[in-house]
Amino acid sequence: MKSSQGSIKRVIHGIRGFKESTVILIIILLCTGISISAPIFLSLDNLKTTAIGLACDGIIGIGMTLSLISGGFDLSVGSVMGLSAVLTALFAGMGINIWLAAFLAVAISLIIGLINGILIGKVGLNPFITTLGMMSIARGGVFVLTQGTSLSINNADQSFRFLGSGNLFGIPVIAIIFIVLAILGDFMVRKSSPAMKVFYVGSNEKAAILSGINTGKVKLYVYLFTALMASLAGILSLSRFGVATANMGSGSEMRVISAAVIGGAALAGGEGSVFGTVLGVLLLSIINNALVLFNVSVHWQNLIAGTILILAVTIDLLSHKRKNK
Amino acid sequence: MNKECILKVEEVYKSFPGTLALKGVSLEIKKGEIHSLVGENGAGKSTLMNVISGVLHADKGRVFLQGKEVYFHNPNDAQKAGIGFVHQELALCPHVSVAENVFIGRLPQKNGIIDRKKLYKLTEEVLAPFQSVIKPEQKVSELSVAQQQVVEIAKALSLNCKLVIFDEPTSSLNESEAQALFKIIRDIKSKEISVLYISHKLSEIFEICDRITILRDGIKIATHNISETTSESIVTEMVGRDLGNLYPAKSSKKGEPILHVTNFTRKNKFSNISFNLNEGEILGLSGLVGSGRTEVVRAICGIDPFEKGGVSIRGKHIKLNNYHSAIQNGLCYMSEDRKLDGLFLNMSITHNIIAILLDKISKRMIVPKKQTIILAQKYQKKLNIRYADPGQKVNSLSGGNQQKVMISKLLAINPGIIIMDEPTRGIDVGAKSEIHNMLRELCNSGIGIIVISSELPEIVGVCDRVVVMHEGMMVSELTGEDVTSEKIISSISSTKVS
Numbered sequence: 001m002k003s004s005q006g007s008i009k010r011v012i013h014g015i016r017g018f019k020e021s022t023v024i025l026i027i028i029l030l031c032t033g034i035s036i037s038a039p040i041f042l043s044l045d046n047l048k049t050t051a052i053g054l055a056c057d058g059i060i061g062i063g064m065t066l067s068l069i070s071g072g073f074d075l076s077v078g079s080v081m082g083l084s085a086v087l088t089a090l091f092a093g094m095g096i097n098i099w100l101a102a103f104l105a106v107a108i109s110l111i112i113g114l115i116n117g118i119l120i121g122k123v124g125l126n127p128f129i130t131t132l133g134m135m136s137i138a139r140g141g142v143f144v145l146t147q148g149t150s151l152s153i154n155n156a157d158q159s160f161r162f163l164g165s166g167n168l169f170g171i172p173v174i175a176i177i178f179i180v181l182a183i184l185g186d187f188m189v190r191k192s193s194p195a196m197k198v199f200y201v202g203s204n205e206k207a208a209i210l211s212g213i214n215t216g217k218v219k220l221y222v223y224l225f226t227a228l229m230a231s232l233a234g235i236l237s238l239s240r241f242g243v244a245t246a247n248m249g250s251g252s253e254m255r256v257i258s259a260a261v262i263g264g265a266a267l268a269g270g271e272g273s274v275f276g277t278v279l280g281v282l283l284l285s286i287i288n289n290a291l292v293l294f295n296v297s298v299h300w301q302n303l304i305a306g307t308i309l310i311l312a313v314t315i316d317l318l319s320h321k322r323k324n325k
Numbered sequence: 326m327n328k329e330c331i332l333k334v335e336e337v338y339k340s341f342p343g344t345l346a347l348k349g350v351s352l353e354i355k356k357g358e359i360h361s362l363v364g365e366n367g368a369g370k371s372t373l374m375n376v377i378s379g380v381l382h383a384d385k386g387r388v389f390l391q392g393k394e395v396y397f398h399n400p401n402d403a404q405k406a407g408i409g410f411v412h413q414e415l416a417l418c419p420h421v422s423v424a425e426n427v428f429i430g431r432l433p434q435k436n437g438i439i440d441r442k443k444l445y446k447l448t449e450e451v452l453a454p455f456q457s458v459i460k461p462e463q464k465v466s467e468l469s470v471a472q473q474q475v476v477e478i479a480k481a482l483s484l485n486c487k488l489v490i491f492d493e494p495t496s497s498l499n500e501s502e503a504q505a506l507f508k509i510i511r512d513i514k515s516k517e518i519s520v521l522y523i524s525h526k527l528s529e530i531f532e533i534c535d536r537i538t539i540l541r542d543g544i545k546i547a548t549h550n551i552s553e554t555t556s557e558s559i560v561t562e563m564v565g566r567d568l569g570n571l572y573p574a575k576s577s578k579k580g581e582p583i584l585h586v587t588n589f590t591r592k593n594k595f596s597n598i599s600f601n602l603n604e605g606e607i608l609g610l611s612g613l614v615g616s617g618r619t620e621v622v623r624a625i626c627g628i629d630p631f632e633k634g635g636v637s638i639r640g641k642h643i644k645l646n647n648y649h650s651a652i653q654n655g656l657c658y659m660s661e662d663r664k665l666d667g668l669f670l671n672m673s674i675t676h677n678i679i680a681i682l683l684d685k686i687s688k689r690m691i692v693p694k695k696q697t698i699i700l701a702q703k704y705q706k707k708l709n710i711r712y713a714d715p716g717q718k719v720n721s722l723s724g725g726n727q728q729k730v731m732i733s734k735l736l737a738i739n740p741g742i743i744i745m746d747e748p749t750r751g752i753d754v755g756a757k758s759e760i761h762n763m764l765r766e767l768c769n770s771g772i773g774i775i776v777i778s779s780e781l782p783e784i785v786g787v788c789d790r791v792v793v794m795h796e797g798m799m800v801s802e803l804t805g806e807d808v809t810s811e812k813i814i815s816s817i818s819s820t821k822v823s
Contacts, residue, residue, distance in 0.1 A: 191694075193687035199672065200680055206666035210628070211680040211734070212652045270671050 019264035022315075023279045030286055038293045046289070048172055052240065054285040055178040056081070056233040056249075057256055061277040062185035063229030064256045066195070070222045071202035071269025072120060072127030073257055076112065077230040079138035081249030084109045084234030086142050089151035089244040098156040106231045112138060113227025114220070121219030135253070143246055150245040153238065164239025174236050181232075186274035198222055202269025258305065259284050262312040284308070330392070331356045331519045332377070332408075332488050337386030339372050346372040348543040349386070354488065357517040359510060361530045361551075364540035365563055365725075365753040370523055373540070374490055377521075378410050379403030391487065409481030413493040413751070415473050417465045424448035424461035427480040451483045452476075455509060470614075471502035478509060482518075489513060490521045495529060496751055499613040499779060500814070507533050525753055527556045528782065539563055564755045572758075572786035573765040577805075580604030581639075583773040584656070584742050586625055589634035594620045595797040598634075602742065602773045607764060609788030610777045611813050617797040618777045619661060622744050626651040626658040638741065652681060655741030659731060661750060661777070667731045670720040674712055675701040677719050677730050682737045704733035709759060725756030732760070742773035749783060761787050781810045793817060 035041045060077050067074045084105045091101030116134055119125045153160070166173040189195045200208040201215050208215050230249075238244050261267065262283060263276025284305065291301060334352040338345070347369045354360045364370045375381040377388065379397030388395055390406055397403040400410075410416075417426045424444045425432065433443040448461035455475050465473055474494065481489050491510070495503040510520055510533060522534055530537060531551060539546040539562045546562045584602035589595060595617040602608050610618045624631035627645035636643045636656075643654050651657065660667040669677050675697050679686055686696060701715040708729040712722060719730055728748070735743055748764070749757040764787060768774045778784050784791055791808050793801045793816050801816035803809075 191692055192690050193683050193692050194690060196676070196683060196692055199676070200669055203669040203672050204666065207660075207669055207680075209648065210658065210660055210666050211683075212649045213680075213683075214647075214649065270669070 020273070020276045020279060023263060023276070023283060027279065027283055027286060030283070030290070034286070034290045034293070038290075041289070041293060046293075048175075050285055050289050051175040052172050053288075054281050055172075055174045056237050057252055057259065057285075058178045058278055058281045059181055059233040059236070060230050060252055061256045061259055061281050062181055062274050063226035064253075065185070065189065065260055065265055065272050065274050065277045066198055066222050067127070067226045068257070068260050068265040068267065069189070069195075069202045069269060069272045070198045070219055071205065072219070072222075073131070073267075074116065074223060074226040074230075075128070075131040075253045076116065076134035076138055077226060077233075077256065078249035078252040079135045079142065080109050080112055080227050080230040081234035081237065081252060082142045082244070082247070083112075083138045083145075084231040085238040085244040085248050086145050086151060086246075088235055088238055089153050090145055092153050092156040093151060098153060098160045101156075102160075102235045105235065106228065109227050109231035109234075110224060113224040116227065117220035117223035120223060121216040139250075142248075146244070146246045148246055150243045152243045154242065161239055161242065164236050164241070174240060177236065181229075182274060182278050186278075189272075189274050194218075194221070199270055202271075204270070255284060255305065256281070258309040258312075261309065329355050331390070332521075333389040334373070334377065335387045335389070337373070337376055337383045337388070339369075339376060339381060339383050346543050347376070347383070350540065350543070350545045352538055352545065352548075354519050354521060355536075356487075356519055357514055358535045359514055359520040359522055359533055361522040361524065361534040361537045362540065363524070363527070363530065363537060363559065363563055365755045368540040368563070368753075369543040370540055371492075372543075374410075374492065374521075374523065377403070378408055378490060404484060407485060407487040409484055409486035409489040411474065411477050411481055411489065411491045411494060413496060415470075415477050417473055417477060419466035420464060422461065423452075423459055423463050423465055423468070423476050426465055426476060427451055427461075427483060429480075451479045454512060455479060470497040471499075471505070474498070474506070475509070482513070486518060488519045488521060490523070492523050493525070493751060494522075495524070495526065497614065499615075500781070502614075503529070525751070525757070526780070527559060527754070531556065541565055560754055563753070573762045575789050576605050576607075576765075576768065577789075578605050580606070583639055584775075585637045585640075587635045589621055589624055589631055591620065591624060591629075591631045593797075595624075595794075598794070598799055600792050600799070600802070602775055603790075604771065604773065605768060606789040607768050607774045607776060607787055609784040609791040609808075610775060610794065611781070611784045611791050612779075612794035613817065614779055616794040618794050619746055621794070622658060622746065622775070622777060626656055626744065628658065652738065652740075655739075657681070657735050657738065657740045657743055659735055659743060659745045659748065661746035663727055663731050668719050668727060668734075671718055673716045674705075674710070674719055674722070674730055675715045678704060678733045678737055680734055685738070700737060701733075704729075704736065707736075708733060708763065725752035728752050728756070728760070732763070736767075740772065742775070743767070744775040744777070746777045747779065748776060749778075749780075757783075781813060784808075784813065785810055 040046055060081065064074060064077060087105035087108055088098065088101045091104055092098040112134060116131055119130045120127050162173060163177065164174050168176055197213050197218050200211060200213055201218050205215055234249060237248060259280030260272060260277040263273065263278070263280035265272030265277065287304065287308065288301060291304065330353050332354040334350065336349045336351055337347050338349055339347040350369065350373060362370050362373070372381065376383045379400040379402050395406055397406070427448050428444060433440045433447065445461040452459055452461070457472065457475050459468060459472050459475060465476065468476065494506060498506060513520055522530065524530055534551050536548060536550055537554070537559065538548045539559060541563060580603050582601040583604050587599045589598040598621050610622070612618055620629060623629040624634065625636055626648055627650055628648045636645060638654055638656060645651060664670065669680065678701050679697050683692070686693065698715055704710065705712065710726050710729045712726065719727060722730065749760055764774055764776065776784070776788060785808055788808060791803045791813060792799060793803070793813055795817045803812055
């Protein structure tokens with residue numbers, strides 16, 4: 001067992017960075033362990049459910065990765081996700097074609113992203129406070145619009161439901177959409193020049209200015225993008241469940257930031273990858289799934305998620321220290 | 326063992342992943358002597374200092390303090406044993422008062438509450454020998470760099486050191502502040518406290534040190550009495566080869582004006598600064614630290630604001646809204662602090678080099694990996710940057726190599742004019758010489774070069790023409806044979822108002 005672990009690690013090390021290969025290893029170990037104790041883990045049904053469950057967090061993660069790389073983060077994503085779903089359901093309920101409704105919801109979410117981007121990028125406000133405030137505002141908007149109830153889209157064009165609950169060749173469409181977005185996102189972050197600028201800004205903003213980079217503009221686009229991803233996640237979630245609830249998306253910002261940090265993004269900025277974030281989301285989902293399979297009470301989930309985050313960050317710091325000493 | 330010896334380092338070895346930094350180095354420092362340690366970047370000076378002061382543990386070898394063998398687990402042990410350290414990048418807490426910094430960790434208490442009266446009184450006593458205007462209650466951030474250094478020295482001495490280590494102490498000081506420092510160091514010597522003085526500036530070492538030890542590639546080459554050696558032979562021992570003339574030959578031709586700067590003014594920073602840069606000459610901007618040179622130059626490049634002023638490049642008037650437009654016109658600025666705003670320390674050499682070039686080098690918004698690596702290799706060869714792999718992170722390079730990466734970043738955009746702010750700060754003689762030669766080559770190839778430097782020998786040695794600034798104003802412009810240290814200093818002091 002040990003030698004095959006070692007060779008797997010070497011192979012992965014060749015493909016990706018140290019951090020990501022560690023996470024891959026942990027995932028493989030976990031899957032092995034879980035499937036031995038609860039073979040139902042590897043059943044098609046269970047895997048499908050897990051995949052569907054992580055898709056929305058994963059899509060938000062694509063955007064969050066970029067905001068972390070820029071040296072900030074976006075706490076408003078969960079609220080934007082909820083708002084996007086609620087607005088779509090609301091507009092659809094007023095008789096507007098649901099696809100158009102979704103488009104409008106995305107547009108409004110982009111305005112939120114724009115406000116975040118202007119406040120953080122041009123005015124220079126702290127990302128924590130800004131997105132925290134926006135989180136409350138957007139969530140407040142959700143409560144006002146739903147009056148605390150849920151909004152259903154049963155009366156709308158049911159072809160919309162295909163996105164979130166349909167299957168293509170046996171694979172859930174929502175998972176396909178996530179995978180496609182993740183591949184595109186990873187490619188963009190690794191190879192495109194606009195994304196490269198985000199790395200520079202996150203690594204050393206002053207040096208980025210002295211390299212002729214318009215740091216305010218870069219940050220603006222980052223928060224626009226994050227809001228876009230959150231908005232898409234909301235729409236897909238609506239498509240999956242058929243209803244928009246007031247609490248939709250609540251808590252996803254913490255899960256997604258944890259996933260990104262586990263996957264190698266630095267809170268200080270200048271580092272990170274979509275692939276790593278996806279791995280982090282995968283890891284957290286598998287752990288969640290394991291808790292369910294082992295009948296652990298839902299109440300333990302937060303405790304465990306928090307412990308994992310602290311462990312991950314500590315291991316990361318220690319391994320960095322050992323490398324540099 | 327010599328009873329007069331305060332510190333003895335015996336056959337110390339220290340390795341890091343990939344390098345053997347110290348290969349059996351031995352050193353002896355006598356009581357009450359000022360001993361200097363020199364060597365190129367990467368020679369092992371920092372490593373040796375860190376072993377002596379307890380920051381690192383040697384793999385092999387022994388350290389003796391006053392004849393007794395010592396083993397420091399951490400810097401605190403070293404401090405308690407009597408080794409004080411004045412860091413290059415000062416280790417003070419800026420938001421906290423002078424007194425609280427000096428007595429950090431040992432604040433006088435009365436019934437568990439800080440006894441401020443006693444604290445300030447003790448601090449005054451500690452500061453007294455320095456005859457400074459520093460008040461114990463002042464926040465350290467309000468002090469000048471030179472004053473902060475005094476605080477750090479006072480702190481070290483208040484701990485009853487037997488040995489004080491100074492790491493590049495004059496890197497942020499002007500001439501008069503450096504002289505004040507030397508007086509303090511001589512006072513320290515008179516109290517029979519030893520000094521280990523690390524510096525790249527041989528002129529200083531010859532001014533105040535008694536003996537000198539040269540390191541090269543982790544080995545001690547020799548120890549000499551200062552009186553028995555010369556700058557040239559030291560440099561030869563440091564680099565292991567004859568460097569020849571310290572500075573490259575100057576140019577005597579005067580070409581067309583490439584850059585024309587008129588009446589640059591910004592309230593409280595600089596006023597009516599006008600000068601030309603001609604093709605084929607290196608222009609120097611000299612003056613004391615704080616004379617406004619960096620501010621003017623950043624304003625000229627559109628980085629910082631200004632109230633009045635015009636810039637034209639090769640006759641064409643340029644509108645300076647931001648730094649981006651300056652770059653578009655071929656004008657660029659290299660910062661004086663590579664760690665603060667010159668480099669992306671956690672990113673690779675390649676990514677640092679293409680930072681300004683990014684948009685130009687990208688095809689349809691994709692960064693072409695192969696091309697960028699070829700570019701990095703081109704500059705590695707051209708500037709003789711020593712690294713193992715272009716994907717290496719810049720913070721793993723030595724200071725000199727980091728500086729070269731920063732220069733590559735600017736050269737990569739094929740600029741027409743480069744303004745370099747303190748281009749050789751904190752780098753060793755060998756790398757300094759390479760950069761000076763490169764500046765002359767660039768100048769000869771038609772690129773306009775302006776150099777800001779607080780090191781008079783550098784200004785005098787490298788520049789064909791010098792503009793001297795003092796307290797925000799231009800006080801003189803010197804050409805050809807008038808470019809001498811004496812003329813520069815006298816033009817500053819003859820206009821001294823304060």
